[in-house]
Amino acid sequence: MASPVGHVGFGLAAAAVVARATGTPDSAALWLGAAVACGIPDVDVAFQLLGLDKHLHRNGSHSLLFAALVIAVALALLKALGVTPAPALAGAWIAALLSHYLLDVITTGPTLGRMGWGIPLLWPLSRRRFWVRHPFLVGDRTESQTYHDTLREMWEDLVRLVPPCALVILLARLWPWG
Ligand SMILES: [Zn+2]
Numbered sequence: 001m002a003s004p005v006g007h008v009g010f011g012l013a014a015a016a017v018v019a020r021a022t023g024t025p026d027s028a029a030l031w032l033g034a035a036v037a038c039g040i041p042d043v044d045v046a047f048q049l050l051g052l053d054k055h056l057h058r059n060g061s062h063s064l065l066f067a068a069l070v071i072a073v074a075l076a077l078l079k080a081l082g083v084t085p086a087p088a089l090a091g092a093w094i095a096a097l098l099s100h101y102l103l104d105v106i107t108t109g110p111t112l113g114r115m116g117w118g119i120p121l122l123w124p125l126s127r128r129r130f131w132v133r134h135p136f137l138v139g140d141r142t143e144s145q146t147y148h149d150t151l152r153e154m155w156e157d158l159v160r161l162v163p164p165c166a167l168v169i170l171l172a173r174l175w176p177w178g
Contacts, residue, residue, distance in 0.1 A: 006157030011038020022088035
């Protein structure tokens, strides 16, 4: 499972690729919206911070149904506020949101997967939890038990996940394609 550091890097890279593909210019709305969107599924860590069962994390909010609800509610809220984002900008934000699920799957290896920490993408239709046999860029992590463990994962994400994401962002924004 990825740390917030990894999610922000991966989410901004996903938004940058979509922004590049749609010709969306740089703006604070693009980057801030993407940074917020890529963290939304982890709102469920609040349960753990409130002292509730840590296994409440990575359930309903890590499903594609929840992602669809977030998109619908966000668009309705923006409309109620009289704000209509350009479809391409909204697309970049949605890419950042969906990147959360992809990164959680590809950074959850067999150790965490067998402990039930894969993510239930198809909930409530299926209880299957998605994880991979060979995590992408990070090691086969186990549960974080302490803040020290969490800080170590953030550091690992910073040195192993963020550099390739930064490279993707740079290429997407600066490379003179076409
Ligand atoms: Zn997550």
